[in-house]
Amino acid sequence: MNTKPKASKAQLAEQFRSFIDPEYVITDDETLKPYECDGLAMYREMPMLVVLPETVEQVQRVMRICHENDVPVVARGAGTGLCAGAMPHKEGVVLSLAKFNRIIKIDPLGRTARLQPGVRNLAISEEAAQYGLYYGPDPSSQIACTIGGNVAENSGGVHCLKYGLTVHNILSVEMVTAEGDLITIGSDGLDSCGMDLLALITGSEGLLGVVTEVKVKLLPTPEVAQVIMAGFDSVEKGGDAVGGIISHGIIPGGLEMMDSHAIIAADDFAQAGYPRDAKALLLCEVDGTEEEVHEHIAEAEEVFRKLGATSIRTSQSEEERALLWKGRKSAFPAVGRISPDYYCMDGTIPRRHLARVLLEMEKMSDEFGLRVANVFHAGDGNLHPLILFDANVPGEFEITEEFGSKILELCVEVGGCITGEHGVGVEKIRQMAVQFNDEELQQFHDVKAAFDPTGILNPGKGVPTLKFCQEYRSIEHKQHKHEQTDAAHG
Amino acid sequence: MADMTQQLQEQVLQARQSGQKLNIVGGGTKAFMGRAADPEAGTLSLAEHTGIVEYHPVELVLTVRAGTPIKDIEAALAEEGQCLHFEPPRFGEASTIGGTLACNLSGPARPWTGSVRDQVLGIRLLNGKGEHMRFGGQVMKNVAGYDVSRLQAGAMGTLGAITEISMKVMPKPAATATLVEEMSLEDVIDYMNRRAGEPKPITGACWVDGKVYLRLSGARSAVEATAEKWSGEVMEGGDDFWQQVRDMQHEFFAGNDVPLWRFSVDSTAPNPKVEGRWFFDWAGSQRWFRGEASLGDLEPLARAAGGQVSLFRGGDRSGEVMHSQPEALKAIQRRVKNSFDPDGIFNPGRLYSWL
Numbered sequence: 001m002n003t004k005p006k007a008s009k010a011q012l013a014e015q016f017r018s019f020i021d022p023e024y025v026i027t028d029d030e031t032l033k034p035y036e037c038d039g040l041a042m043y044r045e046m047p048m049l050v051v052l053p054e055t056v057e058q059v060q061r062v063m064r065i066c067h068e069n070d071v072p073v074v075a076r077g078a079g080t081g082l083c084a085g086a087m088p089h090k091e092g093v094v095l096s097l098a099k100f101n102r103i104i105k106i107d108p109l110g111r112t113a114r115l116q117p118g119v120r121n122l123a124i125s126e127e128a129a130q131y132g133l134y135y136g137p138d139p140s141s142q143i144a145c146t147i148g149g150n151v152a153e154n155s156g157g158v159h160c161l162k163y164g165l166t167v168h169n170i171l172s173v174e175m176v177t178a179e180g181d182l183i184t185i186g187s188d189g190l191d192s193c194g195m196d197l198l199a200l201i202t203g204s205e206g207l208l209g210v211v212t213e214v215k216v217k218l219l220p221t222p223e224v225a226q227v228i229m230a231g232f233d234s235v236e237k238g239g240d241a242v243g244g245i246i247s248h249g250i251i252p253g254g255l256e257m258m259d260s261h262a263i264i265a266a267d268d269f270a271q272a273g274y275p276r277d278a279k280a281l282l283l284c285e286v287d288g289t290e291e292e293v294h295e296h297i298a299e300a301e302e303v304f305r306k307l308g309a310t311s312i313r314t315s316q317s318e319e320e321r322a323l324l325w326k327g328r329k330s331a332f333p334a335v336g337r338i339s340p341d342y343y344c345m346d347g348t349i350p351r352r353h354l355a356r357v358l359l360e361m362e363k364m365s366d367e368f369g370l371r372v373a374n375v376f377h378a379g380d381g382n383l384h385p386l387i388l389f390d391a392n393v394p395g396e397f398e399i400t401e402e403f404g405s406k407i408l409e410l411c412v413e414v415g416g417c418i419t420g421e422h423g424v425g426v427e428k429i430r431q432m433a434v435q436f437n438d439e440e441l442q443q444f445h446d447v448k449a450a451f452d453p454t455g456i457l458n459p460g461k462g463v464p465t466l467k468f469c470q471e472y473r474s475i476e477h478k479q480h481k482h483e484q485t486d487a488a489h490g
Numbered sequence: 491m492a493d494m495t496q497q498l499q500e501q502v503l504q505a506r507q508s509g510q511k512l513n514i515v516g517g518g519t520k521a522f523m524g525r526a527a528d529p530e531a532g533t534l535s536l537a538e539h540t541g542i543v544e545y546h547p548v549e550l551v552l553t554v555r556a557g558t559p560i561k562d563i564e565a566a567l568a569e570e571g572q573c574l575h576f577e578p579p580r581f582g583e584a585s586t587i588g589g590t591l592a593c594n595l596s597g598p599a600r601p602w603t604g605s606v607r608d609q610v611l612g613i614r615l616l617n618g619k620g621e622h623m624r625f626g627g628q629v630m631k632n633v634a635g636y637d638v639s640r641l642q643a644g645a646m647g648t649l650g651a652i653t654e655i656s657m658k659v660m661p662k663p664a665a666t667a668t669l670v671e672e673m674s675l676e677d678v679i680d681y682m683n684r685r686a687g688e689p690k691p692i693t694g695a696c697w698v699d700g701k702v703y704l705r706l707s708g709a710r711s712a713v714e715a716t717a718e719k720w721s722g723e724v725m726e727g728g729d730d731f732w733q734q735v736r737d738m739q740h741e742f743f744a745g746n747d748v749p750l751w752r753f754s755v756d757s758t759a760p761n762p763k764v765e766g767r768w769f770f771d772w773a774g775s776q777r778w779f780r781g782e783a784s785l786g787d788l789e790p791l792a793r794a795a796g797g798q799v800s801l802f803r804g805g806d807r808s809g810e811v812m813h814s815q816p817e818a819l820k821a822i823q824r825r826v827k828n829s830f831d832p833d834g835i836f837n838p839g840r841l842y843s844w845l
Binding site: 107108109110111131132133153154156160161164165167168177181183185187188189190191192193194195196197199200202203204208220221222223243246247249250251288289290291292294295296348349350351352377379380381382415416417418419420421422423424428432435436437439440441443444446447448449450451462463 | 546547548549550551571594600601604605607608617621623624625627628629630631632633634635636637638639640641642643644645648649660661662664680683684686687688689690691708709710711712714715716753754755756757758759772775776795796797798800812813815816818819822823825826828829830841842845
């Protein structure tokens with residue numbers, strides 16, 4: 001959006017305070033400060049003001065006022081996102097959905113939950129547990145992240161291969177449009193007539209509307225889950241073992257891989273008893289009925305053994321299962337202990353290229369002079385390379401970004417994509433030019449305009465301008481990176 | 491096995507220039523669906539645009555040209571012990587994967603395996619400007635850009651011609667069993683939902699003519715143990731029954747004289763009280779109804795059941811056949827259509843008269 005807002009901060013605040021509790025219309029720098037970034041704290045911007053409405057009608061009025069006055073609106077859940085998708089706009093309003101934190105209804109027979117967007121992901125499963133049900137997608141931030149944010153990012157987690165992403169687990173959303181209309185997309189049925197707008201909204205990063213209610217599907221909690229930990233003396237063998245399990249016809253509930261840097265860091269942190277000399281570690285969780293798990297665990301152990309596992313350990317109790325997962329789940333903070341800072345990437349690749357990608361990443365690591373540890377949602381090809389750096393060393397974050405950018409370009413080169421689950425936001429807007437051509441990007445802009453003709457919703461995120469892309473593709477972008485970042489947000 | 495992209499692209503550009511409209515046709519087995527096709531429009535045929543582009547069984551990913559018949563895809567997958575586990579209906583030998591996605595058609599396993607839309611990872615699409623674009627990809631997770639691929643599900647070609655689809659495929663289940671027992675319409679909705687809420691390997695739940703059919707599939711030991719535990723007789727030839735349901739070859743669907751309506755509703759909703767014959771699938775979420783009625787009369791009933799209704803086959807196809815949309819959603823869909831197909835070339839009026 002290019003138009004200047006037609007109302008000043010003071011005018012807007014006054015209007016908002018006429019219908020929102022004045023305490024929840026934030027204008028002073030000190031209280032605004034916590035909103036300046038999301039989970040990707042390297043990208044910061046102070047908002048003009050923050051509002052925390054308490055009713056859908058208030059959200060509609062905020063949107064109408066912003067629409068009339070060409071004021072950018074950035075919707076925000078818990079702010080745990082990792083792509084600066086919720087980074088404020090300096091001339092805009094942050095619309096926090098934090099007050100919408102109620103589980104409206106759980107229907108145990110129909111296996112659904114109606115939720116306000118500020119409900120935490122984990123709270124859904126906690127509430128549903130009494131009925132033997134749970135909510136499938138479990139991003140690692142699930143203790144804090146909200147369902148509204150999950151819809152915006154199409155969040156995944158470690159169980160995606162078997163249970164799907166957010167888009168596979170929601171039935172409908174209620175949404176306020178850029179113009180302030182309230183619409184329902186989807187229904188209580190499994191599909192609705194016409195083009196699938198629900199899929200389009202999911203993962204749209206707050207660029208198409210503000211979600212005010214979500215209806216999700218719930219799944220019966222599996223009777224049993226067991227995890228096999230298998231160590232391998234090369235990354236190739238680890239990768240082959242992933243393929244081996246799937247070719248065998250077993251779809252694990254979770255299938256995670258770590259490289260040697262991650263294994264050691266995680267084991268130091270969690271004392272999970274990981275094989276510290278292994279070059280690759282697989283955690284393969286099988287869930288289902290007792291008979292099914294029993295049958296599949298035996299088969300999976302056999303597959304791993306045949307494919308050269310140097311160690312195999314299968315959890316024999318819930319405690320042991322939790323311990324084996326603890327290392328993986330704490331891999332990020334564990335890596336945080338061996339480096340002052342780390343930068344988490346999120347590319348996805350076809351699994352058959354895993355060894356090549358890891359090898360090239362090692363080479364780049366030498367070139368850039370920065371270490372990289374890898375955790376990997378192996379079942380679905382989603383890589384999370386963690387680049388280790390020190391933000392206090394001048395220029396080191398810039399080198400880190402450059403390194404990250406090369407990793408993402410490599411993912412595209414082998415037929416993958418620049419983001420599997422974290423979203424584009426501000427962070428990966430440059431690499432959009434690598435994954436998509438101008439016609440495709442223009443189509444995205446046109447879709448956006450169909451929902452938000454004046455472009456007030458989360459401007460400068462998700463889809464780069466064509467002018468920027470042409471520049472990015474044509475010139476050696478290293479020296480011009482900062483100017484280009486500005487242009488991308490134009 | 492041919493790549494017809496260039497010819498298709500030229501035809502669209504030509505149509506755009508001459509102001510001609512185009513009906514997109516694959517195998518032609520779904521001509522009965524949607525509103526009647528515009529007789530003035532030309533045909534954009536995908537029937538020759540066939541072939542598997544890439545198939546990596548270990549990745550569980552298949553990329554295929556949109557005109558490829560379902561039967562050819564299934565034959566290739568079967569060689570690797572895999573399948574299209576959303577069970578696309580085959581209305582004939584010629585039914586294609588492109589048409590299946592455009593019409594968002596999935597079989598009895600859908601509530602458990604996901605729909606055709608759920609398996610889609612990426613597409614190539616020819617829009618109304620003749621641009622051949624690629625969205626999504628060949629990987630399970632991809633959140634770069636809007637999900638234009640899944641947007642096509644149910645759009646019935648109104649946004650463009652899907653030319654290529656990448657999708658997730660799955661291993662064939664090792665074993666299946668079908669349990670059948672007598673049950674009234676009043677009791678069966680609660681029963682199917684209760685069963686679906688148990689952590690057992692259920693992949694089918696339907697009811698017709700006073701009998702409920704549950705399908706179990708997965709690891710042999712799990713299927714056998716559940717069949718033992720649950721009520722109902724193990725049915726001989728159970729797989730044939732599910733094939734009939736999947737392809738709408740079951741006697742319930744026969745004949746064209748009585749209109750066939752499809753309700754997509756809350757699986758637990760009490761059934762609408764209306765004279766006619768019913769077939770419940772998807773544990774009560776998809777309900778087929780045969781009877782003379784008007785869309786205007788059935789819509790409030792579908793809405794009360796939390797969902798929507800459409801005239802699937804037969805009846806008057808000159809009026810609307812899909813559940814009506816509120817004004818705000820109509821406006822958005824018109825603008826979305828316009829963003830892909832500014833001259834309104836593709837399948838005019840096929841989905842809604844106003845689109």
